[in-house]
Amino acid sequence: MKDENGRIMGVDASGLLVANSGNDLP
Numbered sequence: 001m002k003d004e005n006g007r008i009m010g011v012d013a014s015g016l017l018v019a020n021s022g023n024d025l026p
Helices: 013-020
Strands: none
Touching: none
């Protein structure tokens, strides 16, 4: 799965931080 920035979630620490911010949580 990829976030709105097109980064692979769960791989890039930055993507995880964005997910923790509640920006792209299910």
